[in-house]
Amino acid sequence: MSVLVLHRRRARHPQAAACAACEVRAAALFGALSDDGLDRIHAPIACQALPADASIFPGGTAGESVYTIRSGIVRFERFTERGDRRIVRLAGRGALIGLEALLQRPYLDEAIACTPVQLCRIPRALIDALDDRPSPLPRELLQRMQRTLDEAEAWIADLCSGPARRRLLRLLERLAHHGRSDGTIWMPRRDEIGAMLDMTVETASRLVSRLRREAVLELCGPRSARLNEPLLRLALRTADAD
Amino acid sequence: MSVLVLHRRRARHPQAAACAACEVRAAALFGALSDDGLDRIHAPIACQALPADASIFPGGTAGESVYTIRSGIVRFERFTERGDRRIVRLAGRGALIGLEALLQRPYLDEAIACTPVQLCRIPRALIDALDDRPSPLPRELLQRMQRTLDEAEAWIADLCSGPARRRLLRLLERLAHHGRSDGTIWMPRRDEIGAMLDMTVETASRLVSRLRREAVLELCGPRSARLNEPLLRLALRTADAD
DNA sequence: CGAGCCGTTGAGGGGATTCAAGCTCAGTGG
């Protein structure tokens, strides 16, 4: 790993020149910045090369940098609620990873090099300095998009893994969070369950019927149901145990 | 559907008052805006109520508005490459949907009301007006996050659906896009394939071996392989046919 | 050389799909 610490000069900033000349610039974050904007960068950008299987950042830790991938492939790993490993994303050349750092959030997943990778590590302070107007809207938008992305990855981890019964229980758990004020939830049609959880209507129907017999679920109306949340949690724990 | 067309007044803008009083304001987009920012809004915001199963916007069309969900649940549907329907996301109260409009992109998925919903339709021009600084960075960031989200949803649609063989073929197709200059691709270990596609190492191994016998794939080195792309496409079409 | 990781292959069982039939219920028209 080589660290380039660069200082501001009269004429043109050397890091700006380096980024302008960077082969992945067009695809990378600063491709959208003018040369003038690049000149304003005077914080250190660390270029690092990592071997395959090296961890770029661990999941759950406070992020202080974003990274652009100059070459190689990076995967994002997390553990499902049940506890087994799941890869939820791949990122390749030109991708900007670790965006959580911009929002002062912990990294969601562990990022691991699939192949040898070359990265540019960009401290958060640097981007903050480029975006110094007190403008709440972009930040709010970024937070929202980040949350949406979080949920998409959680969907992959929770609703696309394991046997059908567990996926359905996880879905019901989520629907409970969107519950109505009268304690009922939106109950999808069987084919909608199938489209969410990748199963056939028959399987969905069988599983729902079974949950009904187990009193986890009580149907009230065509697209409405009532959950027995303690029993749901119990069923989830049992399904996770094995 | 009721449309509120509001005009600027001397004192405080009525839409600003409406948004300030909105019950979901804390969770919604303009929660982060100051009252002063809200006063700057003078474009029409349409509040609409839709019944269950109504389409909010179709997939693939140019988006002109974002929406906040005031109540209800919305699902996002698309069709997998194979052609069957897949629900890739759910959004509930307070969520901001249709962000593609801010980036002048077509909506990715069709958004459909699961329950009766109440929405606030916010024209793109309104948000653009609030963010009038010519600042390339936030827009670039938004685009990147949007692309990441797109890929996450495509992952759900392609890599979490259907039989194991098809999921593996789709994965290989993606890895080909990240191919190295010498024509080889990064070949994941069998347990990594398992973590990406939710299958066991044994299944992954069997399928890889079979693709090798079919000459779709040729292993060269421990984590490197060469694809026969015509055969890969053929295999994909065959797997999609049934 | 034994230990451990990684990949492969086999046998058996279980879970999900497929194919099929029957059910309820709302809407329709004779």
Next chain:
DNA sequence: CCACTGAGCTTGAATCCCCTCAACGGCTCG
């Protein structure tokens, strides 16, 4: 009024895909 119809849900039986458990070979290490 009531058969008719179709949509949505349920259940059964047979099949098949994938998982589990198990054993084995190649390979790199200490």
